[in-house]
Amino acid sequence: MNILLLGSGGREHAFAYQITQSPRCKQLYIAPGNAGTALVGENAPMAATDFPKIKEFCLSKQIALVVVGPEEPLVKGIVDFFAQDPALAAIPIVGPSQKGATLEGSKEFAKEFMQRHHIPTARYASFTKENLEQGLQFLQTMAPPYVLKADGLAAGKGVLILDNLEQAQAELKQMLLEEKFGAASQKVVIEEFLKGIELSCFVLTDGKSYRILPTAKDYKRIGEGDTGLNTGGMGAVSPVPFADEAFMKKIEDRIIIPTIEGIKKEQIHYRGFIFIGLIKVGNDPYVIEYNVRMGDPETEAVLPRIQTDLVDLLEAAAKGQLEGSSLSIDPRSATTVVLVSGGYPEDYQKGKVISGLQEQGESLVFHAGTSLKEGEVVTSGGRVLAITSLADNFKEALKKSYNRIEKISFEGMYYRKDIGKDLG
Known part of the structure; x- marks a missing residue:
C-alpha cells in the first residue's frame, strides 16, 4: 500500500x-x-x-x-x-479528532477531563488576564516550587518551574499580559508541584481497545544534571527500569483504563496514540499531561523495540479493529542521545555540514533537523540527530550510542553525556 x-x-x-x-x-x-x-x-x-x-x-x-x-x-x-x-x-x-486533540491542545481541558474521570493528577487552577489578581493570590496558597503552564501549544517550551514566589508572580504577569508564549499563554494553568521521577507511557488505541507500547524516560533540560533551559528533549531510555510489573498495573488500572473509558463516555473519536506524561510519587503514578501523538525523542527509543509489523498495528487502530491484534516487544533496552546545534534552545545557526553519517555500525541514526544542500547533509534545526542503540541493558546501549556519536561532527555540536545516569 x-x-x-x-x-x-x-x-x-x-x-x-x-x-x-x-x-x-x-x-x-x-x-x-x-x-x-x-x-x-x-x-x-x-x-x-x-x-x-x-x-x-x-x-x-x-x-x-x-x-x-x-x-x-x-x-x-x-x-x-x-x-x-x-x-x-x-x-x-x-x-x-479535533476534540480528542484538545487533550494536548488545552492544558485546562485535559485537567478537567482527568477530574471528570477520577484520574490522579496535581491540584490546579487556570487563569486569564481578566482574573490575573486571583492568579497572583492563588500562587500565594501554593507551596514552592511553582508550576506555570501555557494552556495552548508552545512546542514543549511553555512550562516554567520556579522556586521564588515573586518571580512566579512576575512570570504569570508576563505570560498573561505580554503573551510570553504567544497565543498559547492567553490562559495559564497553575498547578501543584509533584516531587518524584518522571516517565512516559504510550498507548495506541482505536477508541475502544488499546495496546500499551514500551515505556520511556526522556531528558528535557539542556544541561547535564537536568539543569538549564527546557528543550524538546535531549535523550531517552526505554524501558524505564523502575516501571516494574506492579507499577505498570497501577498505571493501567488507575490511568489508562479510565482514560479510554472517558474517551468512550464522552464520545470522542480517537484512533491514534495517547502519550501520558507521568510522575511516580512514592509508589503511585500521577498524570502530568496528555499528548495526542508519540513523543520526540522517546519515539526513537520506543519504535525500534516493536517487533510486530507497525503497518498492521497502525491500520488496525485507524480502522477501529485493534481488538485481538498482537504486540511483540524486543526485551532489550534502547537508548537515544540527541545531538543539537550550539546555542539551542535559544538562537542557533543553521546550514552546518554534518560529517560521519556514512559510517556503518549497529546504531540507528535518526535525522531530526537536517536538510540536503548541494548534495550534502546540513543542519536545519535545533535538534539535529538522534542516535539510537539496542543492547541487553540501557548502560550497554548508551555506550554504543556514545561510541557512534564520536564519529559524527558538525560545527557547534552539543549533546548531554549523562543520559540515564539517574537510573542507576
Whole structure:
C-alpha cells in the first residue's frame, strides 16, 4: 500500500524507518520530511498543516493510510477534515479528532477531563488576564516550587518551574499580559508541584481497545544534571527500569483504563496514540499531561523495540479493529542521545555540514533537523540527530550510542553525556 506520513522530525524518521520494514508498505511518502526520511521514502514538499494540498496528494498517489506525526495538524482538525470530505473519508488516518486533540491542545481541558474521570493528577487552577489578581493570590496558597503552564501549544517550551514566589508572580504577569508564549499563554494553568521521577507511557488505541507500547524516560533540560533551559528533549531510555510489573498495573488500572473509558463516555473519536506524561510519587503514578501523538525523542527509543509489523498495528487502530491484534516487544533496552546545534534552545545557526553519517555500525541514526544542500547533509534545526542503540541493558546501549556519536561532527555540536545516569 502507499502510505503518507506527516512531519519532519526525528520522530518521523523513526516512524519512516519502521514503516518501511513492513512488506505491506509499497511506497512511503513523508511530508515534508528531512534528509533522513529521504533515505527510506520519498519526501513530499508540503506542510503537514496544508490540508487542501494533502487531499490532492492523497488522491493523486492513491494513499491507503495516513499517519500523523506532530500535534499541530491534529489540533487543527486534520482527522475531521478527512472524515467530512467524501473523497477522503474512506482513507484510514492515525490520530484523534479535533476534540480528542484538545487533550494536548488545552492544558485546562485535559485537567478537567482527568477530574471528570477520577484520574490522579496535581491540584490546579487556570487563569486569564481578566482574573490575573486571583492568579497572583492563588500562587500565594501554593507551596514552592511553582508550576506555570501555557494552556495552548508552545512546542514543549511553555512550562516554567520556579522556586521564588515573586518571580512566579512576575512570570504569570508576563505570560498573561505580554503573551510570553504567544497565543498559547492567553490562559495559564497553575498547578501543584509533584516531587518524584518522571516517565512516559504510550498507548495506541482505536477508541475502544488499546495496546500499551514500551515505556520511556526522556531528558528535557539542556544541561547535564537536568539543569538549564527546557528543550524538546535531549535523550531517552526505554524501558524505564523502575516501571516494574506492579507499577505498570497501577498505571493501567488507575490511568489508562479510565482514560479510554472517558474517551468512550464522552464520545470522542480517537484512533491514534495517547502519550501520558507521568510522575511516580512514592509508589503511585500521577498524570502530568496528555499528548495526542508519540513523543520526540522517546519515539526513537520506543519504535525500534516493536517487533510486530507497525503497518498492521497502525491500520488496525485507524480502522477501529485493534481488538485481538498482537504486540511483540524486543526485551532489550534502547537508548537515544540527541545531538543539537550550539546555542539551542535559544538562537542557533543553521546550514552546518554534518560529517560521519556514512559510517556503518549497529546504531540507528535518526535525522531530526537536517536538510540536503548541494548534495550534502546540513543542519536545519535545533535538534539535529538522534542516535539510537539496542543492547541487553540501557548502560550497554548508551555506550554504543556514545561510541557512534564520536564519529559524527558538525560545527557547534552539543549533546548531554549523562543520559540515564539517574537510573542507576
